[in-house]
Amino acid sequence: MTYLPPTPSHTVGPFYGYALPFPGGGDIAPVEHPGTVTLHGYVYDGAGEPVPDAIVEFWQAGPDGSLAGAPGSMRRDPVTGGFLGRDGVRFTGFGRVPTDADGHYTVRTLPPGAPLVPYISVCVFARGLTHHLFTRAYLAEGPDALLASLTPERRATLIARPEPNRDRTHRFDIRLQGEEETVFLDFG
Amino acid sequence: MTLTQSDIDGELAEIRAGYAKARAAGAPAAHHPPRDFPPYRSSLLRHPKQPLVAVDADPETVELSGPVFGHTDVTELDHDLTRQHAGEPLGERITVSGRLLDSAGRPVRGQLVELWQANASGRYAHQRDQHPAPLDPNFTGVGRVLTGDDGSYSFTTIKPGAYPWRNHENAWRPAHIHFSLFGSAFTQRLVTQMYFPGDPLFAYDPILQSVTDDAARARLVAAYDHSLSRPEWSLGYRWDIVLDGPSATWIEEGR
Numbered sequence: 280m281t282y283l284p285p286t287p288s289h290t291v292g293p294f295y296g297y298a299l300p301f302p303g304g305g306d307i308a309p310v311e312h313p314g315t316v317t318l319h320g321y322v323y324d325g326a327g328e329p330v331p332d333a334i335v336e337f338w339q340a341g342p343d344g345s346l347a348g349a350p351g352s353m354r355r356d357p358v359t360g361g362f363l364g365r366d367g368v369r370f371t372g373f374g375r376v377p378t379d380a381d382g383h384y385t386v387r388t389l390p391p392g393a394p395l396v397p398y399i400s401v402c403v404f405a406r407g408l409t410h411h412l413f414t415r416a417y418l419a420e421g422p423d424a425l426l427a428s429l430t431p432e433r434r435a436t437l438i439a440r441p442e443p444n445r446d447r448t449h450r451f452d453i454r455l456q457g458e459e460e461t462v463f464l465d466f467g
Numbered sequence: 468m469t470l471t472q473s474d475i476d477g478e479l480a481e482i483r484a485g486y487a488k489a490r491a492a493g494a495p496a497a498h499h500p501p502r503d504f505p506p507y508r509s510s511l512l513r514h515p516k517q518p519l520v521a522v523d524a525d526p527e528t529v530e531l532s533g534p535v536f537g538h539t540d541v542t543e544l545d546h547d548l549t550r551q552h553a554g555e556p557l558g559e560r561i562t563v564s565g566r567l568l569d570s571a572g573r574p575v576r577g578q579l580v581e582l583w584q585a586n587a588s589g590r591y592a593h594q595r596d597q598h599p600a601p602l603d604p605n606f607t608g609v610g611r612v613l614t615g616d617d618g619s620y621s622f623t624t625i626k627p628g629a630y631p632w633r634n635h636e637n638a639w640r641p642a643h644i645h646f647s648l649f650g651s652a653f654t655q656r657l658v659t660q661m662y663f664p665g666d667p668l669f670a671y672d673p674i675l676q677s678v679t680d681d682a683a684r685a686r687l688v689a690a691y692d693h694s695l696s697r698p699e700w701s702l703g704y705r706w707d708i709v710l711d712g713p714s715a716t717w718i719e720e721g722r
Contacts, residue, residue, distance in 0.1 A: 281571055281572040282570055282571070283568060283569075283570050283571070283572050283709045284496070284498055284570075284682070284683065284686070284709065285498050285499070285570060285657075285709045285710060285711035286657065286659055286686050286687065286708045286709050286710070287498055287499050287500060287659060287678040287683045287684070287686060287687055288499045288500065288657060288658065288659055289500070289645075289658065289659040289660040289674060289675075289677075289678075289687070290507075290509075290510075290658075290674060291645070291647075291658045292645060292660075293593075293595065294583070294585075294591040294593040294595070294596055295583060295645065296593055296595075297583070297591075297592055297593055297607065297608075297609060298581065298582075298583030298608075298609040298645070299581065299583070299647060324512040324513050325511070325512035325513070325514075325516075326512050328512075330513070336656070338529065338530070338532075338533060338534055338653045339529060340529060346529060346532035347532070347535075348532065348533070348534050348535040349535065350535055350536050350537025350538075350539055350540055351537065351539050351540065352534065352536065352540065353536070353540050354539045354540060355539070355540060355541060355542045355545065355611075356542070357542045357543070360542060360544060360545075360551060371534065371535075372534060373534035391529070393527065393529075394527045394529070398529065400529050400530050400653055402653065402656055404658055405513055406509055406513075407507070407509030407510050407511075407512070407513035408502065408510070408513050408514065409499075409500040409501070409502050409504055409507065409510055409514075409674075409677050410499050410500060410502055411656060411658060412502075412515065413530065413653075413654075424523065425520070425522055428520070429520070433517075455512070455513050455514065455515060456512055456513065456514060456515055456516055457516070460515055460516065460517050461515070462517070462520050463515050463517075463519050463520070464519060464520055464521075464522050464530075465519035465520065465521045465522065466521075466522050466524060466528075466530055466654040466712055466713055467521060467522075467524070467712075467713060
């Protein structure tokens with residue numbers, strides 16, 4: 280079989296802000312859907328400082344477990360050349376959020392209907408990061424091959440914990456380096 | 468102490484020598500840059516120190532599928548960065564065309580290609596870019612397109628300028644265009660930069676040189692292709708992009 284060597288990765292750099300983010304990038308759930316959960320957190324560097332110039336992407340199964348996805352995450356306006364935002368109905372399974380000046384991101388989504396122990400796939404890009412990093416935000420713990428392969432300390436970095444004082448809200452911080460460094464994944 | 472280009476050159480030479488030695492001892496080619504690449508100072512605190520954890524992909528693995536985009540996500544003008552304002556941007560008008568392929572050489576069809584870049588003077592339309600070069604009111608520098616059935620894409624834009632940055636004293640980035648690519652699987656996601664052939668700044672740039680393998684680095688450089696140049700209009704560059712990472716079709720084929 281043919282094998283073509285891949286095009287190398289490069290950092291996203293500091294100036295993607297007028298290109299990659301789009302309105303409603305974090306609003307994966309249809310508007311005012313009662314099943315909406317909020318996933319949010321901070322991205323930190325190896326000194327424990329927030330990373331204000333990361334951009335985080337999310338991919339997940341729909342509430343019915345489907346991984347087919349759908350277009351319409353970043354609908355464009357052919358009249359003005361701007362963005363229309365999502366249509367508020369369709370579930371595309373994809374989100375993209377730049378971190379703010381505090382290194383914080385938020386997505387609102389529906390809990391994935393698959394796999395059994397549900398997780399949202401997370402891909403992190405940042406200035407200074409030469410090659411993106413994959414991780415997973417698990418919304419629950421349970422029998423899962425990846426979770427089972429990790430020590431309790433490392434496993435804890437993949438669990439998006441429900442916040443006690445907020446309804447249907449999970450906290451998922453991403454630590455690029457150092458103590459409690461997030462588990463990052465290699466798919467080969 | 469001021470960090471000079473000669474300091475960076477020394478670090479790069481040392482890394483290159485180490486890589487050559489590893490290759491001679493039988494190490495495989497490194498297609499991607501290491502995340503820990505000290506000459507690019509911003510990488511120091513932003514790379515994990517723990518090894519990545521290998522995931523044995525099975526049909527339930529979410530990352531073997533990926534986001535999809537359609538014609539609602541792209542307008543017909545999005546591929547032409549010279550037609551997004553009332554007037555014409557300044558600079559050398561170019562087209563950048565190529566194909567998006569997976570590592571088996573198959574076209575990646577109907578997927579989103581995004582691109583962003585500095586203007587002809589080397590200035591981004593970004594508030595935090597403080598390079599004292601002029602902004603161009605007729606150029607934003609963002610484009611999008613969906614790949615065709617043969618994986619092809621094409622953009623019309625202007626050639627970006629080189630610009631300074633603060634990695635070290637007198638640091639300059641060679642002219643480049645940022646690209647963001649999706650495959651059929653999220654594992655194939657790629658963000659990278661395309662360069663122009665023969666740029667004298669290549670050797671000095673720790674970001675390009677973070678790809679230590681010569682052949683891999685060469686894959687980031689577009690080719691000038693005279694057959695793509697349009698008479699009295701634009702100069703043509705060709706750049707094919709290959710995604711790696713497993714996809715669902717690989718698994719189905721028993722890879």
